[in-house]
Amino acid sequence: MHLLETKDLGIVFGGLQALNELHMVIDDGEIVGLIGPNGAGKTTVFNLLTGVYVPSGGAIRLEGNSIIGKKPYQINRIGIARTFQNIRLFKNMTVADNIKVAMNQNMKYKILTAMFRLPGCWRQEREVDKKARELLRIFDMEDTADQMAANLPYGQQRKLEILRALASKPKLLLLDEPAAGMNPTETRDLMETIRDIRGRFNVAILLIEHDMSLVMNVCERLYVLDYGTLIAEGSPDKIRKNEKVIAAYLGC
């Protein structure tokens, strides 16, 4: 059984077929790239996988169970987390709080416990706080824990988004252009980190990226979209030589 499987997945926006019959599989622990020219429908795929859009047709299965019709927060809880193309951190909350919010569903106490059984609740809060700080260590960001997220430099904001997504313990992590706006050194670091995260959290990663060196280096398999249709799939080497892909990118 695949971790994620889409079949004939498609969505229509008022007459425009934004995505057409997408077949895609991702297995445990894989790093898969989703590439294509601007407007090819890559972010649309992410929005479908996370329940933001409801598909017009087709199936999405996570570990064999359909997730169509589930709400975004439910999909997050069963194991798909994501980052955003344009950073959407909770900017006026601290760095640690951003992560703790995403850890929410792993905490056991409910509102009533929080109101009436304070000691147990505070103990869990402390544990979550500790875990949040441990998570920050992955990116050497533990000393930023108590800063407002808005005050972080751009690169660290991108990293915090990844950590916030990881905090909800996903089985599949969707990264939407994680290297956007990063310089070559930061991008190289990010590549290392993505591999490291996969190993450490035992998570499969699907990433959208325009930086071809990152995609070709870090991904084991690629899917290429153009005008909402899958035009190629396979290993980076195979994709590099694919004529359709070259045509799509060069526009001839």
Place this chain on the structure above:
Amino acid sequence: MDFTTHVINGLGLGSIYALVALGYSMVYGIVQLINFAHGDIIMVGGYSVYLIMVMNGLPAWIAIPASLIICAVMGMLIERIAYHRLLVHNAARISLLITALGVSMFLQNSFMLLFGSEPKAMSIFDSQPINLGSLVLDFSTLLNISVSVVMMIGLQLLVNKTKIGKAMQATSEDAGAAKLMGINTNNVVLFTFAVGSALAAVGAVLYCNTYPQIKPDMGNLLGLKAFVAAVLGGIGSIPGAMLGGYALGVAESLTKAYISTRLTDAIVFSILILMLLVKPTGLMGKNRKEKV
């Protein structure tokens, strides 16, 4: 009476505004809705205490928690029945506002139908003057101030230190991203209404204890002033709502003492207008810059 006494009395009155203002501010912070029915929750709280204490003769320690629960449930019902569908379908702000006014009228008129329109007398605690050195203060004033401070601290802890509080902050900042981080934003909204309404019930108990009568339209002016307090402090900000409430109470009390009793309301609303001219975001409001 000297200046200090007037200020303390003002703080006592301001405590009630502050508690009610918190509800306006919290709901606004989460769903950007000015819940004009919030003032009427005070009235519902007042009548619940009346129903339990005066009509059924039960003691205050039953009536007060019961009225908190009744108001919290009422707040949640209002959210589910009146606002929920509008919020889920991203209805225009103005539709929400008009719905809120409708809910307010519905509540006032239903209670007029149930209990009649004439004011009813009710006292909750015996209020004796207390001598503190040279100051002579009402027990109710001190009760108001201490209860409001405790509530404020509790709310701060709830919002900043607990899971649901962080979910509230996250929902307030970016509901879309919050959903994708596993937060059930519908429940967060519901919880916010419950907490806001329970605080209004606390305000109602203190108000009825200070001015021992209730009537179906008692929420109008009180709600409006609490709304002014919320705007004054910076709507959406919890410490701001408290600060706005106290400031308004003190301003009112000093106006009554040194200027004119009849001009109180005029002056209170003038303060609001001045504030909006000078600092439109309120005392502690954040300036939300839109990135283009």
